[in-house]
Amino acid sequence: MRVGIVGAGVAGLAAARVLRARGHQVTIFEGREEVGGQVVTFPVGGEELECFYHHIFTNDTAVIRYIEDLGLLEHLKWIEPRNAHFVKGRMYPFVTPLDLLKFTAIPLVSRVRLGLAALWLRRRKDGLTRYEGVTAREWMQKAVGKKAFDAFWGALLRGKFADQADNVGMVWLWNKVYLRFSSRKGGGSKESLGYLEGSFKRYYRTLADRLEADGVAIHLNTPVERVAAAEGAVKGIEAGGQFHEFDQVLMTTPNIITMKICPDLPADYRSVLERVRYQWATCLILALDRPLTPYYWLSIGDDLPFVACVEHTNFMPVERYGGNHVVYLSNYTPPGHPVLDMDAEQVFASYLAGIKRLNPAFDPSWVREKWFFKDPGGQPVITTNYSASIPEMRTGVEGLYLSNTTQVYPEDRGQNYSLLLGEKAAALMDEDWRRAAGSQDAAI
Ligand SMILES: Cc1cc2nc3c(=O)[nH]c(=O)nc-3n(C[C@H](O)[C@H](O)[C@H](O)COP(=O)(O)OP(=O)(O)OC[C@H]3O[C@@H](n4cnc5c(N)ncnc54)[C@H](O)[C@@H]3O)c2cc1C
Structure with a gap:
């Protein structure tokens, strides 16, 4: 199968690795001059450094x-x-749990409530179902009180989500606390x-070198202008003034870009993409x-x-x-x-x-x-009932797939989840291809 991938970020490279390992011909188009996507770097004093902390x-x-x-x-x-x-x-x-007791910006009772809320959340494995319809503000303010909320969680939510802070779902906040605690080595206090x-880009560059050595074509400085489809099926990619034919295409771009360069997306799919800010x-x-x-x-x-x-x-x-x-x-x-x-x-x-x-x-x-x-x-922005805003990987155009950070849930977006999404999308594409090939064989 000939596969085109739009974007050489974390998801694009992970998908290419799986697809190539399963024997497909893979071509990646990347608009920037280097691979890595949001793990983009620049040199400081002779060392590569992420443009966005990682x-x-x-x-x-x-x-x-x-x-x-x-x-x-x-x-x-x-x-x-x-x-x-x-x-x-x-x-x-804020290094050990004991530091919470020294957080004298708020009264002792508020500190205790902050600590108890964190302890409660770190033990909730079922946060996804429990908190889907509740906003972080609603739950947290009730749990810790207004003073503690304003001094701590409220400020962080406002900082990260600005005018959308009050719409952020409790699932997002629960998972932040839950994952942060479970990442403490050996359950330790630090x-x-x-x-x-x-820099992290180092492993994406090494991965890209391996992929190229294994036959994957990576076109840098080549923004995709349009993904073409006809009769409900993907046909190929227009990039660098040329048309490239593909059997399947994977988009790893944010929803806003995906909608721009894929004009043939069905209206119901597009409306899901539009939902996420x-x-x-x-x-x-x-x-x-x-x-x-x-x-x-x-x-x-x-x-x-x-x-x-x-x-x-x-x-x-x-x-x-x-x-x-x-x-x-x-x-x-x-x-x-x-x-x-x-x-x-x-x-x-x-x-x-x-x-x-x-x-x-x-x-x-x-x-x-x-x-x-x-x-x-x-x-x-991860709002309440976010499950309904997650776009499917299959876009509704046959052979056209999507893997991007809006599909990371209930975890917060991160390299780890983009790698897993890229791998999952690739496995799905391979499966669909084999199923379609199998049914053609059966028809013959
Ligand atoms: C401020 C910030 C801090 C972060 N901190 C951390 C952290 O501490 N730890 C962590 O693990 N993760 C962190 N992340 C998240 C992590 O970087 C992302 O989850 C991950 O890089 C997303 O990968 P992606 O492949 O899904 O998307 P992207 O990285 O966005 O990849 C999409 C690619 O598509 C390319 N593209 C766009 N348009 C076109 C086009 N028309 N044609 C061709 N190519 C195109 C882009 O240039 C990009 O390379 C952070 C992210 C940000 C923004």
Whole structure:
């Protein structure tokens, strides 16, 4: 079978690996100049760094399997991160469960309620059915009270989902807590996060090299303009001024792009794709001559223009980045937000007062370099009853399939789940092909 894949991100590469292993001819088209998709990187002080912060959890077993298969396991480092929450102008460490008791931004009774709610959620295996129709705000505010909600969960939800925060389903929040606890090594009180030296893109590049050596064609810098179908079946892909015929096509692009380049999608399928809204992900990255904070992950509970301050070099050694202290100031915004039209200088100017709130001694002269990155498909908004908004992998056009982050549920989007989705889509495509070939043989 001749298969075309649109997108050489995590899902596209994982699908190509399975399809090739099952003997199909695979061609990938990627609009960007390199593979990896949202795991896109750029060099800082001679080392590749993700444009959007990335780490993995111990239960991201698919990522670990890929890294191992590609012979890179010795470069996967497990680190106990120093995490904290910034609220009412202060940083509160959140490394062990005991830190919750020292979270004096809220009364003791609120702290106890926060802790009990987390303990309750980490034990609920049935959160998917239990919480489908409930918003995170409704459940959490009732469980922990308004003070604790506003200082902690409410702030995080607003930061990540902005005007959509009140519509976010409790399933999303339950699963965050559930997975985070279950990723603690050996059930310990401290969390371990994984990072691949030289960036995660390193294993996608290695995987792409292996795929190419195995006969998969990867066309970089080749955005797909249109996926053509006729009489309800896919025919091929228009890209780089040429038409390429395929028996099957897998889209790994976000819904918004998929709808644009697949004009023949049936109306009912299109209406499911339209249902999911995305927040843009934005990251201002600063290379500093000294540390900004003592923490790796600082979530922001106060009203600052960013929702997290991720100081990568409080996690990986600063020497790897030419002595630059690397800080991500991350945010999620709805489409049309003014920050999306700004360059790195303008974003920095608008964040300056916020950065000084984190470290009053901060001076712009500490900044050696700055970059600003944004992605329109950064975060699908996971609303209540989200199951009904998940698009099927089969699109309703014969031979045309979809695998993207809107299908990750109840987990939050992550490399692990995109790898699994890519593999699942490939297995489905192969199965459909074999079934169709079998019924043709039977007819003969
Ligand atoms: C801010 C941020 C932080 C994250 N942090 C983490 C983390 O800490 N840990 C973790 O595991 N995961 C994290 N993720 C999630 C992870 O990166 C994604 O789940 C995963 O990369 C998605 O892969 P994908 O293949 O489904 O989609 P994508 O990566 O979006 O791949 C789609 C590909 O299609 C290409 N494309 C688009 N249009 C066209 C076209 N017309 N023609 C050809 N190609 C096209 C794109 O360039 C892209 O390469 C994060 C994501 C973001 C945005």
